[in-house]
Amino acid sequence: MLHNTLFFVVGLLALTGSIEALGQKKCISFSSASGSLALAKSGNVLPIYADNADWPGVLRAAGDLSADFKRVTGKAAKTQWLNGTSISGAKQAIIVGTVGRSKLIDNLVAAKKLDVTDIKGKWESFKIQLVQRPFPGVDTAFVIAGSDKRGSIYGVYDISEQIGVSPWYWWADVPARRQNSIYALNTVCQQGEPDIKYRGIFLNDEQPALTDWVYEKWNTTVFGSGFYVTVFELLLRLKANYLWPTMWNSQFNADDPKNQFLADEYGIVMSTSHQEPMMRSTPEWNAKPRGAWDYSKNNATIYQYWVEGAQRAKPYESYYVMGMRGNGDEPMSEEQNIALLEKIVADQRDIIAKTYNTTDISTVPQSWCLYKEVQGYYENGMRVPDDVTLLWADDNWGNIRRLPSKEEAKRKGGAGVYYHFDYVGDPRSYKWHNTNSIPKIWQQMDLAYEREARQIWVVNVGDLKPMEIPIDFFMSMAWDVKRWGKDKLHEWHLLWAEREFGAKYAKDIARLVEDYTRYTARRKHELLNVPVFSLVSYNEAQRTQEEWHTLSALSNKIYRQLSSDAKPAYFQLVHHPIEASRVVHDLHIKAQQSVLYAEQGRNTANALRGEVEDLFQEDAKLTKQYHSLLGGKWNHMMSQTHIGYVYWQQPMRQQLPQTGEVQLEEVGLPAPIVVTFEDAFGVAPGDNRNNIHGFNQFAFSTLDRYGAPTKYAEVSSMSNKQITWNAYSNSSYVKLSKTSGRLGKNSDSARVDIIVDWAKAPKGLSAATLWFNSTAYGMTGQVTVPIRNEVVPSDFKGHIEGAGVVAIEAEHWSRNKKAGSAAWEVIPGYGRTLSGVSPFPSVTDAPYTAAQGPSLEYDIYLFTLPANKSISVIPYWGTGLNQNPGRPMKYAVAVDNEDPQVIQIVPNTKPGDVPPDWQPSVRDSVRYTRTNHTLSAVGKHTVKIWAVEPAVVLERVVVNVGGLKNSYLGPPESVRV
The missing domain is CATH 3.20.20.520 (Glycosyl hydrolase family 115)
Structure with a gap:
């Protein structure tokens, strides 16, 4: 196949003052170059000629090119459909035509002024070039020749895109950037047959959004x-x-x-x-x-x-x-x-x-x-x-x-x-x-x-937008x-952002799109109605909210700075998806926190309830803002309900999620304040289904050098009036971020970070005691904080256990070992956290023999082992299915020099059905496997993973030595040295 495409660096766009059709060779410049032809300059645009016997669709596209010149320069090109073999009356011209259908093109070919050998008879191919003295009296022509009807059309639209008209100029209101001059470069731009025919x-699924929009916009019911x-x-x-x-x-x-x-x-x-x-x-x-x-x-x-x-x-x-x-x-x-x-x-x-x-x-x-x-x-x-x-x-x-x-x-x-x-x-x-x-x-x-x-290749796109x-x-x-290819995905995003919004913001917009689509893909909005991101472990809910707020802040900054004509497109393509997703994630997380906090008796449940109601209204305002764009051009396009799902079908109306509320006029039992700790749902003092080790007992998980840099406690009011609280540490090497404070009836909780100075902490195991009290009410409690201060040998390289777990992003291997020419390669941005890795080539004649395929090795250092000395290795896999008959998705795994275990990732499936684990895997956007391995001692070990079937995609590897907490995304990546 002919693919005469130009591989370029993104910076070239700004340097040459031109716009690339995504992935195509550059034929157009906005500044003169050696041998170039001015298509538009000083208010003049070259005329467009075509044979009136050419395909009507080609003539229509040529008319679109004329209109596109007007969008860019303010002046349309004159169009002339001829019944002849040559043109006259113009020194320079643009000629559009189909080989074998256009007498203009066929005449150029017969005169050996245009060589179409490489595209003739091909499917949807085109050739674009300058032709000198194409006809008597014509000095130069910019010729767009297609092998067939669509070949000509694609050639025309390729030029439309390069002069600055996005394919989405109407469907997403991307404005054309105005240019005073447009030049055709003295080069050949040729495109052979597309890879997919x-x-x-x-x-599909066109109700309510697309249907209501069409009915209103065209005043029809069809x-x-x-x-x-x-x-x-x-x-x-x-x-x-x-x-x-x-x-x-x-x-x-x-x-x-x-x-x-x-x-x-x-x-x-x-x-x-x-x-x-x-x-x-x-x-x-x-x-x-x-x-x-x-x-x-x-x-x-x-x-x-x-x-x-x-x-x-x-x-x-x-x-x-x-x-x-x-x-x-x-x-x-x-x-x-x-x-x-x-x-x-x-x-x-x-x-x-x-x-x-x-x-x-x-x-x-x-x-x-x-x-x-x-x-x-x-x-x-x-x-x-x-x-x-x-x-x-x-x-x-x-x-x-x-x-x-x-x-x-x-x-x-x-x-x-x-x-x-x-x-x-x-x-x-x-x-x-x-x-x-x-x-x-x-x-x-x-x-x-x-x-x-x-x-x-056909894809169900629902309502087309968004x-x-x-x-x-x-x-x-x-x-x-x-x-x-996989290494060009970031470039695609950059070029897309450059085409739609210009070079100034392209890098930031590309990042926004890459990040927001990763965040929405890891859990669909419609599945957020149940607790997803952990409210107590790994700061997961908070980190998720922070990710969305970071995107929101950058998106708002860009939105404010964009020109007024670019704002509608940016709102549709980038800003609304980010803002609406931020709101929906905040709404569900805060609602779930409100329910938990009410169960814990905390006054903050009520404040969160109010925030959820505000977010519910903000969601509606964002929808209204979308529908009001450009005088209501896209009214109804965001009408799809998305809050209030209880089963597979859409809710018939947006429904506020369940929240919690406590009676603020009464004092809670048994004390006016409660303390909660990271990794636990219970409170102390207190008595509920998540209680911490009994009625009035505090408990805290072990802090270690390689775990989270801090752990926290939260002090919350259950009083109907202002109270004062204090906190103390008995240790010189354990500090508290706050040691006192006041909480009113409507105050938020006070977060107290527990910080260890590891340089001062004794080696090995130790403990510190913390006190929390509200003396005015005679409430005092203490908690023992276990501390482990151990250091890996200076020559160790790899990931280090922290808090009883080792979490590894798959691309951070210690060794990547080939099997012949096959090796694991990174798919940037794949999956829920960082990336995926997969064996390439992705197609082989047969599966790899266990322990003979390409392998990844991860060096880890453990300080602890369970009593039975058995650890779990838990790979996180992409959700791909057994798509190769008789060759289910498999891998092999071992720790150190033990015999490898061969594990099937996707269960066997009844023909025409999905595997038994399908629903949880697609809900969570991940599939887990687990193997157990018995070790003889702590210290350095190596986890080895071999490909058996090449189409697998590995996202993460988690090693559990007893400390793994329940969460959606898993622990943050462990310290790596």
Whole structure:
């Protein structure tokens, strides 16, 4: 394949004063260069010429290029569609045309002034260059030549993007940056065939947001051509070519007769969703009485219904969906067996053959989507003809369930992938905001590419907005997979931010997008209704809130400084996702704290309750602000409910989560103050279900040099009036951050950090005693703080036990050992914390033999062992599934020189189903395994992990020697020397 792309450093953008089409070679500059041609200068724009016999979609795109010049320079290019072989009346010109369709282009080729050898007959390819003296009287022409209709269109839009018009100029209101001059460089920009042949989206789950927006904006109750042409243009500007239209309440071909005609004219290949065969939508069937959607009982009616669909689609570029599911995206009944489905496909192909009057129906594209139970039919023996594309599906949560084997990859129809950015169903619908990790998308789709699933990539994008960023990346990757390898993901974000908002803020905006999508992907907003981030261990809830507040502060700073015309786009693409996510995370964490604090009797429960109510209103205000942008252009787009989930389905209305409240006019029992300690839910003094070792006992976990730098206690009021408290330490090497204070009826708690001066602390084990009291009420309590002060040998390199645990980010290995050419490599930004590591190449002929594959070694130093001397090694894995037949995801593990244990990560799965641990793994965005290992002594040890199956992704390794606390993300990474 031809991929004449230019690999460049991001700084080049600002230095040359130009804008890159993402990943493409630079053809345009905003300053003159040797041999360049001024396309626009001093208020003049070169005219655009095309052959009026060219594809209507090419002429339309050329008209868009004229309008794009106006967006950038203030003046449109004149357009002339000619019926001839040359142009006249201009010394310089822009020429757009398709090889074999445009007489202008063909004449240049015949005159040997344009060489199209490398693109002629290719799929969706283009060549852009300057041609000297192309026609008599014309000095220079800037020529955009396409191999076919879409090749020409993509070439035109490539230039639109490079002069400064984002593909999202309408759908996200990205403003074009004004330029006085635009130059075509004296270079050849050539793009060969895309890596994925059909690249598109599925508009799904479109109620309430997209449906209400369309109905209001176009004053209609259908998804008509006024709406769809905006989608068609967006897809083409993104170099996509394929669409599954809205399905729940719309009939693409029947609602507006212009829909299918315009899709074809624009250059979009239409198909239907995975469960709507033969170019007909489910609402069409339901629109009038036709009998049961059951081919075993109503085949004549259904057959004729499909005949009508094929006849209607015949004039247009279409990709037929084969097979049949139950009405409304449900499984077929069990009695509708494989034999019936095979007959259905045979009858559908008979219809196509008759409609197209052909004996070779492989010329009519067909696909069979192996979604949910349909995959089970395939695994149990159902087959379709070799020319039908097998469209493999993910699990609706971004984990591909199956990919082709080596033999299946040889099929004439090829293979593809149906992927999800949005979903309605178990374990929780997620429709509100973008919660998709770009590194995760890359890993899954790169694996699909390597396994030869290259015919179709289609992704469920829900309402389209607010999935702009993952859609953009998905299409960039589908166009040129190798251009966007795992080491180029940060560059992609930088270039995206540069294109949309300019060089000044690109670095910060890229960071914001990378971070917020990591944070939303690790736990979807809709799953925050139950306690997730620990309220007591590892400062997890507080750290989570701080992460969001850090992003919020930077995003607000940028938002204030951006020009007024850039603010709407920034609000949609970056600022609202961050602010809305901050609010929802704060709201749920504070609500859960309020419930806990009320149970503990703390007055602060009430203040938190008030903060939750304020956040609930702030969420509504952010929605209103989004809907008010640009005079209400995007009204309804944020209407999706997202607070108040109790099961998989969306709540019918936003619902304030449960909070706690105490009676502030009364004094709590048994004392006016209580003290709580890190890692514990109980209070002292007090008596509740989380009580600390009895009615009036304090307890504290061991502090050690390599654990958290501080631990804390919180002093809280249970009084109905102001009280004074004091705290003391009996140790010269244990200090308290606060030793006294006052708490009013409505005061927050007082946090007291317990700080050890390790230089003064005695070696080995010791203890300090702390006192907390409120003498006015005669309340006194003491706590013993165990302290361990041990030091690793000076020559040790690796991770060190702290607080009974060793936590390691996977990329921080001590040694990475190859097996032949195979080695573990980092996928930056993958997973919930830092990154993932995976063996590459990602495809091998066979699994690695245990302990023979590429391995990672982690040196650790332990100070303690449990009484039975058994430790646990707990790897955190990505949520990928067993997508390779007969080769489940496995690894081998050992500590030191013991025999390796071979562990299967993903349980065996019933064909067409998901594994038994699927729900918790997708809810938590991680999968855990655990092995036990017996050690003879403390000191240095080495954890070894071997790849057995190459598609595994390792995020973290946690070694538990008895101190692991319950938390969502796990302990912060241990000290590493």
